[in-house]
Amino acid sequence: MLAAIRRFFEARDVLEVETPLLCPATGTDPQLDFFSSQFNSPPNRPTLFLQTSPEFAMKRLLAAGSGSIYQVCKAFRNGEAGRYHNPEFTILEWYRVGYDLRQLMAEVAELLQQLLQSFSAELPTKQISYQQLFLDSTGLDPLIFCVSDYQTYAVANSLPEANELCGNDHALWLDFIFSHRVQQMMDKDTIYLLHGYPAIQSSLARLNVDDSRISERFEVFINGVELGNGFYELADPLEQEARFDQEIAYRLSHGLPGVAKDDAFLQALKFGLPDCSGVAIGLDRLLMIALGSASISDVLAFPVARV
């Protein structure tokens, strides 16, 4: 699979890069927990983090004029272990300078087709907006937050705990219903390219210029399994810093470990990130799908329970 990935990008003139796994700063996303370590560098012992994704470092390269780049590396997320999660996993992340989201989505589909073709018959691709899929599957509009509708749906679909769990949190309701019902309802053996994620779940994506309720973000699913996430990358350093500050404030108010903003990354944005789109794909999960495995531990030599 790795050889096929390298052939794919070589043919497209995308440069392979390597960036540090140990970083002085990490993402502020309150949903991601990280590993940290102490670097013995007398007289100080600065904290270094194991990256949760190579995004910031790769964007610094892009700002420095690298052109389109890709990387296959390990990413680390603390506290994540389960059927589809291992705290250390392999990511394929790439950035296309000058691409908008549609072009990148097409490339993702092409890559997945190529990687999976030796394992199964060709998979059909389905491009659909988050809103449409949500509507089709549940009858609920994810962009309009009407708590009572959401509650009624949850109770009627044997999710009685939803109300207590999600309360008035729109993003949480969406995560809950999406992961418990919508994902299960996707067609089998189909590559889903789901675009137009709600702005409240935008992360590092730009907002849509015509409709500020949605962001320029997409996700890839096969058989209900989330494989990857792509953005039309946010390049505005002020907007980026504001989102960092928001997330750091959220972390503080929820008793999560504090993190520092990645200043080098913000500097790079100020210098100028070229217009680009980027995506990260979880290769362990892709291998699961290729092999029809039920658990991520089936495709790892030493899953976390056995290291």
Add this chain to the structure above:
Amino acid sequence: MATFSTNEFKGGLKIMLDNDPCSIIENEFVKPGKGQAFNRVRIRNLKTGRVIERTFKSGDTVEGADVVDKEMQYLYSDGEFWHFMVPDTFEQYQADKNAVSDAIKWLKEQDVCTMTLWNDSPLSVTPPNFVELTITETDPGLKGDTSGGGGKPATLESGAVVRVPLFVQIGEVIKVDTRTGEYVSRVKE
């Protein structure tokens, strides 16, 4: 009672849910790449035996249930309660019909069962996997009957009815698997 965080969830853990003691059967970690993590749990209500699915936000805590299993000897039934005793301490427990439920038909005095206690009161009774019981009623066998083919119902001293081979007679002791309710063999006295 102790509380448990979702990251301590695993099969067999006993927790309180909706005021009933429950046992976790399966715990699945569900997390969107950019969103809230959940624990989707399959759980058995130990009072009713029903299995339900329930989701928790990862990191949330729930109250543990004081549920323990104890080996006990079945003593007798007074019609309303079934009496059991812990062999080493002679401590006695009385279980009602709800707690004994399906185990009733396998209970034989002096057999050792597993009693599940919740806050020290009987919640359920599991009979031994194999019991040896005397046949009290069955059709007489005919000459030429062999072990192959067919079978007939037989009522046992405890009240259970199982299918036995044709050659087995009233008064004989047989071994039965209580999990499947199937005849295993005759027992030589």
